[in-house]
Amino acid sequence: MPEQVIFGMEVFLNGLMAGVLYALVALGFVLIYKASGIFNYAQGVMALFAALTLVGIMEGQVPFSHLINAALGTDLHHFGWHVPAFLAILLTMVVMVALSWVVNTIIFRHLVNQDAIILFMATIGLAYFLEGFGDIMWGSEIKKLDVGLPQGINGLIDETTFKIFDYGFFIDNLDIVATIVAALLVGALVAFAQYSKQGRAMRAVADDHQAALSVGISLNFIWVMVWSLAGFVALVAGIMWGTKSGVQFSLSLIALKALPVLMLGGFTSIPGAIVGGLIIGVGEKLFEFIMSSQAIAGELFGFTLSATENWFAYVLALIFLVFRPQGLFGEKIIERV
Amino acid sequence: MFYREAGDFKTSYSEDNQTFPIKFDRWRYYFVLVVAFAVVPFLINDYWVNAVFLPFLIYSIAAIGLNILVGYCGQVSLGTGGFMAVGAYACYKLMTSFPDVNIFFHVLVSGGITALVCVAFGLPSLRIKGFYLAVATLAAQFFLVWLFNKVAWFYNYSASGQINAPERTVFGVPVTGAQTEPWAAYMFCLVFLVISAVIARNLTRGMQGRKWMAIRDMDIAAEIIGVNPLKAKLSAFAVSGFFVGISGALFFAVYLGAVEVGEVFGISKSFIVLFMVIIGGLGSIFGSFAGAAFLVLLPVLLKNVLVGTLGWPTDIAAHLEFMVIGALIVTFLIAEPHGLAQLWRVAKEKLRLWPFPH
Numbered sequence: 259m260p261e262q263v264i265f266g267m268e269v270f271l272n273g274l275m276a277g278v279l280y281a282l283v284a285l286g287f288v289l290i291y292k293a294s295g296i297f298n299y300a301q302g303v304m305a306l307f308a309a310l311t312l313v314g315i316m317e318g319q320v321p322f323s324h325l326i327n328a329a330l331g332t333d334l335h336h337f338g339w340h341v342p343a344f345l346a347i348l349l350t351m352v353v354m355v356a357l358s359w360v361v362n363t364i365i366f367r368h369l370v371n372q373d374a375i376i377l378f379m380a381t382i383g384l385a386y387f388l389e390g391f392g393d394i395m396w397g398s399e400i401k402k403l404d405v406g407l408p409q410g411i412n413g414l415i416d417e418t419t420f421k422i423f424d425y426g427f428f429i430d431n432l433d434i435v436a437t438i439v440a441a442l443l444v445g446a447l448v449a450f451a452q453y454s455k456q457g458r459a460m461r462a463v464a465d466d467h468q469a470a471l472s473v474g475i476s477l478n479f480i481w482v483m484v485w486s487l488a489g490f491v492a493l494v495a496g497i498m499w500g501t502k503s504g505v506q507f508s509l510s511l512i513a514l515k516a517l518p519v520l521m522l523g524g525f526t527s528i529p530g531a532i533v534g535g536l537i538i539g540v541g542e543k544l545f546e547f548i549m550s551s552q553a554i555a556g557e558l559f560g561f562t563l564s565a566t567e568n569w570f571a572y573v574l575a576l577i578f579l580v581f582r583p584q585g586l587f588g589e590k591i592i593e594r595v
Numbered sequence: 596m597f598y599r600e601a602g603d604f605k606t607s608y609s610e611d612n613q614t615f616p617i618k619f620d621r622w623r624y625y626f627v628l629v630v631a632f633a634v635v636p637f638l639i640n641d642y643w644v645n646a647v648f649l650p651f652l653i654y655s656i657a658a659i660g661l662n663i664l665v666g667y668c669g670q671v672s673l674g675t676g677g678f679m680a681v682g683a684y685a686c687y688k689l690m691t692s693f694p695d696v697n698i699f700f701h702v703l704v705s706g707g708i709t710a711l712v713c714v715a716f717g718l719p720s721l722r723i724k725g726f727y728l729a730v731a732t733l734a735a736q737f738f739l740v741w742l743f744n745k746v747a748w749f750y751n752y753s754a755s756g757q758i759n760a761p762e763r764t765v766f767g768v769p770v771t772g773a774q775t776e777p778w779a780a781y782m783f784c785l786v787f788l789v790i791s792a793v794i795a796r797n798l799t800r801g802m803q804g805r806k807w808m809a810i811r812d813m814d815i816a817a818e819i820i821g822v823n824p825l826k827a828k829l830s831a832f833a834v835s836g837f838f839v840g841i842s843g844a845l846f847f848a849v850y851l852g853a854v855e856v857g858e859v860f861g862i863s864k865s866f867i868v869l870f871m872v873i874i875g876g877l878g879s880i881f882g883s884f885a886g887a888a889f890l891v892l893l894p895v896l897l898k899n900v901l902v903g904t905l906g907w908p909t910d911i912a913a914h915l916e917f918m919v920i921g922a923l924i925v926t927f928l929i930a931e932p933h934g935l936a937q938l939w940r941v942a943k944e945k946l947r948l949w950p951f952p953h
Contacts, residue, residue, distance in 0.1 A: 297726050324908070324911055325911060328907045328908060369929060374725065374726070375725075380929075382870075382924070383921045384921060386918075386921030387920075387921025389921070390915060390916070393917070398910060521727055525727075565745065568741050569741050572734035572737055572738070576719055579722070580722050585727075591724075
């Protein structure tokens, strides 16, 4: 087998793994959009905030230490204890639920019935606020996050593929874990939405706010619950991405990676987020591989391109949307006057 | 007391349709123009021009452009940074390729080129609507920035990948390059701003503006009453692109002088201009000015208070700035979704009745 094809297969597998991570972020978007019609741009920053909080709690950092030091002239940094990962994750979840409640009570309750675009802007404002808030609370330097997930090359896959192709595939253990976690999470979310009482209430709210209200569903409760769920998804995504590349500002940019996934899959569909994520993940990795390789693109087109990952997903989604404006699995857009 | 229509008799249609129907408003407008053209240039120094006036003037042009697209035509765009980059690079290529032509025309032509690019990226708006379109315009943002980074022809194969504005003069006075006097740069941008504002104001209150607003309010209904959505949407993209391109060209050539595209015209630029439009007021030319002034002055003010007066470290001030901007946006959306322009309108209504409320 020519080596380009083998490399291509490795890239394909890695693309699948990356796609799962994109899908993980996109899931949070879909949840909130379905239940409240809010397109939550802050999802990426929520992942960053969750990861920052997790690291802060684990390391026993003093919240707002920079601010306190600057205002009072003290020199606080750490409480001096270390919290085990599991407990820290629970505590972070508590923080995320509290955040959901605050966001819902202070912001979105007052914006009910506003245009979708106004809600979207409000989430951008929220994203700005959270970004500054997270940095002030925990400091803006790059932090290492280690909750005990396995990392590094997966030996088994390396050996097996080496036997077959004479070339060992490089697949990160973390990506495999992320894939499994994402699959479990999706399964759990679908089951929750389909079979639990709260899940059905959530779908009812998504269908029609007023009808849901009239049969006695508490909108407030559902919205806080959905934001908390999104916070939970953000926490999982934050752990995965934070372990992979450190907890830093660029973590919040994964929201930008999730947007084309959403467009492709449709804003309202959980399976759409997964399939869209996989298509985008594989597509951008393969495109980058083909276009940057002298042996393929150089031969075929006479030129090579690099760093296409920034825009490929968007252009792919854009072209796709021109033919199918509601995305792969989105609800059909019906327009009436 | 002075702010009245009473006693100001209109005797022709053109008087009846003028932009400032109230005498006081009209005189205030002339007064602002006179101050801006004849007083400010003599008073400003380097700091004021670079920290306040140039960003304000240039962002105002960008905000007017975006306001036409988002506020008047209802097509949300997150690609402003990318389109400003088109203006900047078009201006750079023109300046270096045709050094004999006056820079005034370079800036105008870069606006035209940006309009073409903007129309090309606006084509999907005929099929894609709402959020899908907003996200789709991000494709323009990322693709354009990548393009200017990767294709060496755009930055004339310079080793650093930056573009630098060479010195150009208007009437013998340098307006770009290191030798520029603060007042010259200020006047150059001010001229463009005034022209842009007058054009935008007159476009939006004429037939074209009404078509845009019909499309914004409901595009299917607009189509049924005879507005051609293709022409209306694409013309909004074109006009918006023209202004945004001019602002990008000025931002590069006059304000910064040297640009690295990913840093200067990244996605945060798109958001900042969008915030200006929203805080200022969607669908209002005055709102574009107000929003730009607000978001240019706020960081300067915060920095002066926190770093200058209280002596806090700059990184905390920067983070606080993020928080304040975010909180303000949310507060504005909750308290006054129509922005500063609406506050201004309310104030004017009150002024008409003052001091006798009946």
